[in-house]
Amino acid sequence: MEATARNDSTTPVTASPPRPPLELVPSDDHPSATEANALVAAEEGRVWRAAMCGGAIGFAVVAVVLAIAAAASGMDLASAVGLGVFVGIFSGGGFGFMGGAVFTLAGQTDRPGERRQR
DSSP states (O other): OOOOOOOOOOOOOOOOOOOOOOOOOOOSSSOOHHHHHHHHHHHHHHHHHHHHHHHHHHHHHHHHHHHHHHHHTTOOHHHHHHHHHHHIIIIIHHHHHHHHHHHHHHHHHHSTTOOOOO
16 A cells, blocks of 8 residues: 655745835836826827717717608607607617717727827
8 A cells, every 4th residue: 555645844834035016117118107197088088078979969860860760651740759869869879979989999099109180
């Protein structure tokens, strides 16, 4: 019969000394942390503004187009407008909000380091 290995060692285990904390070394190629934070905050506002504009445009387009289509198909005018507004709020606003934000973010990632002029 083989003997099983046992760990009866009484040698104390010593911990390794703690490492020094990591330091960020500024470089001439990259902006400092405060400059980077300011750039991110400026771009974030730009994305939100584009998303809000996209939501408003999406709502208006879907509401008008659907109300006209429903009225042209024989629906009562008040019901057609109500349907257009209802669908415009949920689908037009949501899709426009998403589209505006994604369009703006895609423009930022197409050419990193360059800002598009509109």
